[in-house]
Amino acid sequence: MDIKNKIKSIFLPEKNDYLDDEEFEYDIENNEEDLKEDNKVHLNDLSRVKYDYRELKDIENQTEEMCLLAVKQDGTIIEFVKDKTYKVCMEAVKQTYKSLKYITNQNEDICIEAVKQNYRALYYINNKTENVLIEAIKNASTYDVMEVFKFVEEQTEDVCLAFIERASKNDVAEILKGIKEQTPAICLEAVKKDGKSLAYVKEQSNSICLEAVKENYSALSCVKEQTEEICIEAVKQNDFALYYVNEQTEKICMEAVKRSYMALQYVNKQTEEICLEAVRIDGRALQYVKEQTEEICLESVRQNGKVLQYVKKQTENICIEAVRGSFEELEIKEILSYVKIPTERIFVEAVKQNGKILKYVENQTELICLEAVRENYNALAYVKEQTEKICLEAVNQSYEALKYVKEQTEEVCLKAVKQDYRMLKYVNNQTEKICLEAVKQNYRALEFVDNQTEKVCLEAVKQNRKALQYVKQKQS
Missing domain, CATH: 1.25.10 (Leucine-rich Repeat Variant)
Structure with missing residues (x-):
């Protein structure tokens, strides 16, 4: 095997950039014998470094290839490199930033590479340039x-x-x-x-x-x-910023309460306009209003009926407005609990929103009950003293209200069966008039007639011959 191939077989499969083919070709052609001896030494030194990088410190004739091979294994071995070339130094700091302490000729590129590995390389850098510092910060x-x-x-x-x-x-x-x-x-x-x-x-x-x-x-x-512009920007971020404003203006305060009703508590000089803006955003702002006017209170309860609890001077109109905007039974019940002086008008408005509220009304009047059953016929079940007028109004809303009528009158029953013949079965006292009205609506009503008279049966059969199947005692 020739020298070039022998060296290649040992080194080039892994480190094929270490040897220059052209240089070897030239040397082999011109001085083959000398080259054989030199390469034998070189080959031995490279082998030593390859298998133990620490051998580099004992090698007299170091080549760049040897040094590169060594620093790739441990960058700090550069301490024993005699000729610290740019390439060797760069490879060393790539391996470890600590190698920088053995490099005296610190190129900016080398320093940048070192701090990329670890900012602590700055301990060993003599000239900390702007670029080096910025790279250290980034990493x-x-x-x-x-x-x-x-x-x-x-x-x-x-x-x-x-x-x-x-x-x-x-x-x-x-x-x-x-x-x-x-x-x-x-x-x-x-x-x-x-x-x-x-x-x-x-x-x-x-x-x-x-x-x-x-x-x-x-x-x-x-x-x-502080300028108005700065203060407005601050209160836009958080209403509590109003607490830090040295000189509050109406514009600043307006911006604060627009963001949150709670800002009103930090307004030093409350105007009606600021207060109105706050309660329109959220009725709960009323609790922070220092001087309540009827208009402010009305706006508050329109927005949230429950804030009636914060109204210092309740009027009937304010209480009516409070219940007017609510429809949930429990919510209206809560609002009514804040009413200091209950009146018929207030309760009328309450049952208009939800008829079932009648169950919470202690002093029921006919007007209150009428409005309750108009809104919900089921409210008839909560009427303490049922009148024919109230019952008629209830069944007028729904024939099913007949179930709740305590004292049925002929007129009430007639109104119910006119709407649905099946309500006849809930009539306690079936009169011929009621039964006739029922079978006129539907011949099947004959099935629910307790006392089938000839007149009633004939009326049913007139409606439909199939009514004969419901006749208990057929007439001749």
């Missing part, structure tokens, strides 16, 4: 950013911006505090990430303050010169 975790910050000797705008971008929200204020020369761009990025860092901005501008309160409404407490 550091958010938890390590503050450690990287300690290495900065020259705080350029780009470096500071990189720190703010990479830092966690909790560290932004600390970084801003440590920046010696703050620029508007740095401050703007800082408050965008953490509004409260505004406290450490040396020169506040309107745009910086706006961004700060957008990120965190409580940053308003750090604004040195």
Whole structure:
């Protein structure tokens, strides 16, 4: 086997970039005997390094190929490399950033590669350029950013911006505090990430303050010169920001209560317009209104009937408005519990919304009961004193109301069977008139007639001959 192939068989399958074929061809042709001896030594040295990189320190005639082979196994072996070429150094720092401490000629590219591996490479870098620092920041975790910050000797705008971008929200204020020369761009990025860092901005501008309160409404407490624009932006984020406003204007307060009715409690000078706006948004704002007017109270209960409990001076109209907007039985019941002076008009309005509310009315009047059964015929079951008028109104709504009639009159029963002949079976006292009306509606009603008279049977058969099957005693 010739020398070139012998070397290839050992090294080139794995490291085929280490030997230059053209150089070997030239040497072999011109000085084959010398080359054989040199390559034998070289081959032995490469073999040693291949199987134990630490052998490099004992090799006198180091080649770049040997050094590359060694540093790929352990970057720190570069300590014993005699000729630290760019290629060897780059390979070493790729393997471990710690190799940088043995490199005296630190190229920026090499340093950047080192900090890509680990920001701690900065411990070994002599010239920490802007590019090196930015790369270190990018590759550091958010938890390590503050450690990287300690290495900065020259705080350029780009470096500071990189720190703010990479830092966690909790560290932004600390970084801003440590920046010696703050620029508007740095401050703007800082408050965008953490509004409260505004406290450490040396020169506040309107745009910086706006961004700060957008990120965190409580940053308003750090604004040195509050403007209406800044305050409005803050209360838009959170109504509680109104607490930090030094000079409240109606416009600011309006924006606050629009966002949340609870902001009304922080309004120093409540106007009727502000209060009306608040209760229109949410009736519960009434509890924070210092001077209640009837109009404010009416708007409140229209929005939420339950706020009747916060009305200091109840009027009949306010109570009526409170129950008017509700339809759920339990909700109306709750609202009525807040009524201080119950009146017939209030209860009439309540049963108009839900007839079943009648069950909670202690002092029932005929008018209240009539309105209740009009809304829901089932309310007849809760009428304490049933009158024919009330019962007629109930069955007028539904024939099934007859089930709840305590004292049936002929007129009430007639109205029921006119709507549905089957109601005849619920009639306690079947008169001929009632039975005739029932069979006129449907011949099948004859089945429910207790006392079948000839007149009733004939009327049924007139409607349909099939009625004969329901005649208990056929007439001649």
